[in-house]
Amino acid sequence: MKTHFIAIGGSAMHNLAIALKDKGYQVTGSDDAIFEPSKSRLERKGILPQEMGWFPEKITPDIDAVILGMHAHQDNPELARAKELGLKIYSYPEFLYEQAKNKTRVVIAGSHGKTTITSMILHVLNFHQKDVDYMVGAQLEGFDCMVKLTQDNDFMVLEGDEYLSSPIDLRSKFLLYQPNIALMSGIAWDHINVFKTFDDYIEQFRKFVASITPGGVLVYNEEDPEVVKVVEGAENYFRKIPYKTPEYEINNGKVYLKTEMGDVPLSVFGAHNLLNMEGARHICQQLGIMDEDFYEAIMSFKGASKRLEKVEREDKGILYKDFAHAPSKVKAAVKAFREQFKSDKKHGFLELHTYSSLNPAFLEQYDHAMDGLEEAIVFYSEDALKIKRMEPISPEFIKEKFRNQSLRVFTNAEDLHAYWNTLDKTNGVFLMMSSGNFGGLDLTK
Structure with a gap:
């Protein structure tokens, strides 16, 4: 399959480009500026554009998929050429769904905590050598690329962002994933340049819950009143699993999680991280990870990049x-x-x-x-x-x-x-x- 990325240098876009290259796809791309670490990572894979800028001549009729990043503008000359040729143009999340539509999709959403929760889940799965496809927005220790796409894995874990999908697709990204298993960590008004009112912002989460596949599962933070309102107002059928901050204590600067199996020492701190951890535990249960195995793995989780x-x-x-x-x-x-x-x-x-x-x-x-x-x-x-x-x-x-x-x-x-x-x-x-x-x-x- 031949793919071309318009705005290949973004933190999410370049990871997807690398994942497709690793999957055996033919990958090209353009951008008007690419910074580190994207630049070096694309160069190592042989897919760094030779020069910066937009080149309509790169858009040829044999391209199977054009993937459009948010960094590009609606008047981008490569986008115009792709439309002229009638090529299939995908947003980043739209293309991810195409890759995952035959898998069980696990989507982690919320105004805050989604990157950390997704990272915790992946850390636990990686610790126990349970192979899944994934997409997460932060670098995680032990992972080379933060997007993984395979033909064979049954599950895909996705960080679900409520921001816009692309310059020509103004839907929230997480509305394209149609989760089988979902988590909602919290709702606090953000991105006011796009969502002008709080209700407009909350509406995206209402739509997200409505997008859960029939008979699916939603793990949700019962301590957040806005989340509870959205969940209680949902009209579609899915199983609801609430979670809250677990008991813990701090001794000599070390955080210990209080569990039925005893005190579990952690490498992270903060009540919000403990709340995130509880959400991650419930998702891991849905993926076949027993609590004992979850606690064994989570002890060594040191946090996602730039999160405390x-x-x-x-x-x-x-x-x-x-x-x-x-x-x-x-x-x-x-x-x-x-x-x-x-x-x-x-x-x-x-x-x-x-x-x-x-x-x-x-x-x-x-x-x-x-x-x-x-x-x-x-x-x-x-x-x-x-x-x-x-x-x-x-x-x-x-x-x-x-x-x-x-x-x-x-x-x-x-x-x-x-x-x-x-x-x-x-x-x-x-x-x-x-x-x-x-x-x-x-x-x-």
């Missing part, structure tokens, strides 16, 4: 980075940090740089998000606001919306970096929350 991930520093300072940027994720990460490091001075840094997080109307959602930290710092770039053609935001406005007048606010990277360099990184613990990089800040030094 410890950074090894030259000075041995204690620093964790987290992908948290949406309000619910920030609050969960800060709560976990406060609980884990009760006696230490806690420094929390948050970068606001997505459209949602810089929207004045949405900033209300961050109220008290940084409370309980001895030092709380928020960084956003005034230049980024200009580039995004958004209205200026004052530091005073940020403090007001966070309900925290002791916040220290930086609006340019140079000042932030200068302040960072004055801090003794061995005095206290540091939590760095961003889906960006704080203007190029080196967290290892």
Whole structure:
């Protein structure tokens, strides 16, 4: 099968391209910019475009499938050529469904926790050498590529994202998977540049539940009232399995899960991670993993990339980075940090740089998000606001919306970096929350 990727360099797209190459497909692609690690990984597989840009001449009648990434625009010249030739154009999730339509599809959805839960499931399955196909949005220890597609595996585990499928397919990605087994971890308004109201956002999850195949299974977080409303309002037939935060304790900085089989020591911390773990356990039960085997495997789970991930520093300072940027994720990460490091001075840094997080109307959602930290710092770039053609935001406005007048606010990277360099990184613990990089800040030094 001959496939061509428009915007091959994305974190998800390049993994799919590699998976298809490994499956024996003929793979080509284009992009106007490709960064590491995508660039090196595509190059090793021999599918890195020779030059950057869009080339309609690459789109030929013998291509079986064109896969369109979100990074491309509706007026992309390669897309126009594909339409002209009448080629089959797939979004990323649409193509994944084509690969998995004859398998049992397990889809992990939710505003927060879905990457971690998917990673936990894959870690347990890999530990017990149970082979499945999968797609997950973060790098996981022990896995070379975060997409796997085979002819023979019976199951496919998919991280289900509610964001749009492609520039020409405005459905939420997870609506294309039609799960046999599903999980919903939580609902907290996100992507407000696309979903203008909270009800519009929730509607995507209503549709997701409605897409579960007849007689399927939904594992859901019963501690989230919005999730419970969606589940109780569903009209289709499926089996419902609720879960909640399990009992645990912290002894000498180590988290222990309380189970019928005794205390299970863990390598991760935070109540939200324990809640995620309970959801993962119920999904693994559906895949034939007994609780005893689940606990044996989960002890060695160290977390998904950038999810409360410890950074090894030259000075041995204690620093964790987290992908948290949406309000619910920030609050969960800060709560976990406060609980884990009760006696230490806690420094929390948050970068606001997505459209949602810089929207004045949405900033209300961050109220008290940084409370309980001895030092709380928020960084956003005034230049980024200009580039995004958004209205200026004052530091005073940020403090007001966070309900925290002791916040220290930086609006340019140079000042932030200068302040960072004055801090003794061995005095206290540091939590760095961003889906960006704080203007190029080196967290290892």
